[in-house]
């Protein structure tokens with residue numbers, strides 16, 4: 001854990017890991033949080049702690065004669081000062097990340113939004129993980145020669161260390177279309193028809209492992225599952241997904257299992273499979289070959305990691321892990337990530353509190369920030385509608401210091417505020433409604449309105465509310481729980497639970513390694529809007545329609561549906577600088593400097 005970070009949480013009821021013959025640790029959508037969550041004790045372990053953890057877990061696997069593999073399913077970048085806070089971005093991140101021995105690794109959409117990020121992936125992460133990086137449906141275009149080539153090998157065949165199991169592994173990205181023009185993402189339904197893929201699924205394999213920056217309930221995984229299963233009726237197929245930022249698990253059939261392991265390095269996913277894995281022992285008669293699959297969502301809590309290894313503060317950190325933590329500390333210092341722009345007077349939530357509402361980060365934007373930052377000296381007296389997509393905000397703001405790190409945590413994107421001047425108000429006022437309707441403005445998938453909201457909102461469609469989100473016996477009674485630490489923190493004889501994930505997936509309610517008190521999740525709209533400089537009575541004839549450039553395609557489509565013939569050429573810059581810088585500037589001006 002990092003100096004100055006929150007102390008890890010003791011005395012939590014824990015569920016142990018169930019080991020099998022083949023075991024996995026999974027990270028996804030870490031978005032640069034490799035220094036851990038400094039303000040949240042439940043997730044404050046850092047990448048160095050994970051290095052130590054994996055070393056101990058590999059040793060145990062070796063001792064027991066089983067196998068352990070580490071996988072990572074992309075979106076490692078964008079969303080934390082440790083990556084975004086340097087020039088060029090990722091100055092320290094690439095060297096920190098490579099310290100973990102990841103056995104199978106693939107790309108997320110965030111590695112591809114900006115051409116220079118994709119270049120860095122090609123020049124740094126791919127060579128850092130040479131034999132382990134898999135790019136089944138992703139090509140890179142060399143900037144000098146213009147040559148198009150696979151970003152990395154299309155699939156990986158290897159043998160596990162201890163049992164010599166033959167693994168055939170793929171690494172996919174969902175059918176993403178927002179990539180910069182130096183990469184090409186092939187739709188998954190086309191990839192599975194490629195000859196190389198058809199040959200790969202005919203390789204002799206004990207287990208197929210499909211890792212992907214794909215939600216486990218997204219159609220892309222189903223397409224891959226069907227293709228592999230058609231050719232291999234008996235072989236276990238294991239899926240590791242991501243992108244939608246939630247903990248989730250699903251079984252596609254009795255020999256396949258899929259896990260998604262959350263977001264922001266809050267979670268280290270665990271999957272194990274037991275049963276007769278050697279293909280030579282399989283026969284059509286074995287209904288399920290005695291396969292059993294387990295999953296756990298391990299909180300990235302240092303004491304929890306120690307618990308799972310049976311070690312303590314003195315014995316847990318390995319030399320390698322310690323060095324990685326120390327390197328992160330140096331990088332954070334060099335980037336001055338703890339520099340405070342101001343002090344947040346209260347916590348502002350994305351989805352834990354209702355919108356609109358006093359504690360909603362989006363209401364704060366609408367009421368306080370947008371009217372102040374969406375200004376253009378040439379058009380300041382013009383009434384305007386200012387629209388921001390809720391996906392532009394990536395994390396809650398906690399009461400206390402708002403630092404350089406927080407800036408990138410809350411809003412890492414380079415989006416600018418653009419506008420279309422003098423739009424008839426009768427048309428402009430209806431845009432927000434269209435952007436927020438659940439259906440699609442356009443038929444084709446890339447224009448799905450929900451892509452303007454956060455990935456969590458994409459996955460969860462209804463608010464999940466608890467009557468008294470404090471203590472619940474049903475969580476306490478869950479199987480296999482054991483108190484972590486001395487259990488001294490008790491409330492009426494029961495452990496006082498910290499708030500956190502209480503995951504319900506297709507397997508049940510016992511996925512989380514730590515028993516938490518549940519937290520509410522409120523659905524929020526795709527976009528929010530501020531009305532600025534409106535006349536005190538009556539309606540304006542025309543308004544400036546101001547919006548983040550990221551949502552320009554949706555805004556233009558909405559206007560078109562409303563009868564407005566606008567194109568990209570009508571969209572002009574409204575304010576210099578990124579939305580992130582504007583927000584940080586507002587905080588510096590409006591919140592007290594020190595807490």
Ligand SMILES: O=c1ccn([C@@H]2O[C@H](COP(=O)(O)O)[C@@H](O)[C@H]2O)c(=O)[nH]1
Nearest residue numbers: 109243391392413451452453454455550
């Ligand atoms: O410039 C941008 C890029 C992305 N977004 C929002 O992020 C999600 C995608 O997040 P993942 O972590 O890749 O799942 C996208 O749907 C947008 O809501 C943005 O606002 N601006």
